[in-house]
Amino acid sequence: xxxxxxxxxxxxxxxxxxVVGIDRSSVFIDLGAIGxxxxxxxxxxxAKSRLxxxxxxxxxxxxxxxxxxxxxxxxxxAREAEKENNWKNIREIKxxxxxxxxxxxxxxxxxxxxxxxxxxxxxxxSQLSFQHYPHIEGDDRSQIVKKLQQFIGQELEAKVISxxxxxxxxxxxxxxxxxxNVKEDIKKYKIGDVIKGEITKITDFGAFxxxxxxxxxxxxxIHISELDWEIxxxxxxxxxxxxxxxxxxxxxxxxxxxxxxxxxxxxxxEDVEKEYKKGDKVKGKVVKLDSFGALVQLTKSKxxxxxxxxxxxxxxxxxxxxxxxxxxxxxxxxVNPKEHKMSLSLAE
Numbered sequence: 001x002x003x004x005x006x007x008x009x010x011x012x013x014x015x016x017x018x019v020v021g022i023d024r025s026s027v028f029i030d031l032g033a034i035g036x037x038x039x040x041x042x043x044x045x046x047a048k049s050r051l052x053x054x055x056x057x058x059x060x061x062x063x064x065x066x067x068x069x070x071x072x073x074x075x076x077x078a079r080e081a082e083k084e085n086n087w088k089n090i091r092e093i094k095x096x097x098x099x100x101x102x103x104x105x106x107x108x109x110x111x112x113x114x115x116x117x118x119x120x121x122x123x124x125x126s127q128l129s130f131q132h133y134p135h136i137e138g139d140d141r142s143q144i145v146k147k148l149q150q151f152i153g154q155e156l157e158a159k160v161i162s163x164x165x166x167x168x169x170x171x172x173x174x175x176x177x178x179x180x181n182v183k184e185d186i187k188k189y190k191i192g193d194v195i196k197g198e199i200t201k202i203t204d205f206g207a208f209x210x211x212x213x214x215x216x217x218x219x220x221x222i223h224i225s226e227l228d229w230e231i232x233x234x235x236x237x238x239x240x241x242x243x244x245x246x247x248x249x250x251x252x253x254x255x256x257x258x259x260x261x262x263x264x265x266x267x268x269x270e271d272v273e274k275e276y277k278k279g280d281k282v283k284g285k286v287v288k289l290d291s292f293g294a295l296v297q298l299t300k301s302k303x304x305x306x307x308x309x310x311x312x313x314x315x316x317x318x319x320x321x322x323x324x325x326x327x328x329x330x331x332x333x334x335v336n337p338k339e340h341k342m343s344l345s346l347a348e
Contacts, residue, residue, distance in 0.1 A: 220257035
């Protein structure tokens with residue numbers, strides 16, 4: 001409209017204009033009422049492939065980098081406009097939670113490198129799908145890189161999980177794109193089901209087991225407390241990477257499966273009252289000293305009992321009387337099979 005107010009242009013604006021001139025090192029653009037723009041010098045060279053086939057009369061988007069140069073033109077950047085539009089597209093993809101196909105162009109010890117619409121993207125190892133995760137015993141970095149390099153040139157389906165245009169950081173996830181399938185597959189299981197799978201990773205807090213359903217993989221966690229009825233200090237004492245085992249589902253959430261190995265083993269507390277009674281004297285090895293007392297492994301069974309700190313008075317007094325790894329005689333104060341608890345005192 002004739003009376004429509006013309007907003008003053010400012011540096012950083014993305015504007016559109018019609019190409020009115022092209023030579024070997026510059027492109028001239030008609031910006032209407034605000035003047036004529038030019039893409040030249042470094043901006044022309046960096047966008048040369050983008051501008052190679054452009055023709056007079058075409059409309060082009062560009063970003064204002066200078067309002068007036070020495071020759072009176074508005075300096076523009078097609079490269080910066082394209083980059084900004086690309087980030088805008090990324091924002092829309094993220095907001096809509098869309099799945100996208102990305103081509104892997106590189107790998108390092110941290111993950112995979114990809115490109116999305118001219119923007120560099122990174123997929124951390126932790127964001128790979130269960131199927132593609134490089135399960136390496138001992139976390140040998142060189143072996144991890146070797147496994148990841150196999151994906152170079154392949155296309156993977158991913159979701160954008162975070163982006164920072166100012167820092168030019170774009171993080172993508174293959175695992176996130178699979179999550180809908182994972183949630184649907186988990187619905188097909190119930191607490192109490194027994195699965196058979198392969199140990200894929202061992203951590204300080206437990207072991208991960210991978211199993212398949214309809215040619216898709218799921219992964220569940222066996223917490224360190226669910227590996228055995230005895231207290232486990234190191235999960236690798238119970239399971240090994242690559243070992244095939246059965247485990248019982250003990251809990252389910254929308255997107256996670258929690259498993260138990262000890263649930264498939266005989267519960268040593270089932271017949272505890274037949275073997276032990278209040279007042280009995282037993283021998284046991286101190287396996288751990290803590291602020292709440294001493295954890296004792298009974299010599300003739302898998303039962304672990306507690307000699308409470310109150311039996312000693314203070315932690316220092318307890319540490320003076322007993323040592324980890326040593327065997328002592330104890331007296332049973334109480335037995336509670338349902339709660340898997342036995343209380344002891346140091347026998348005189």
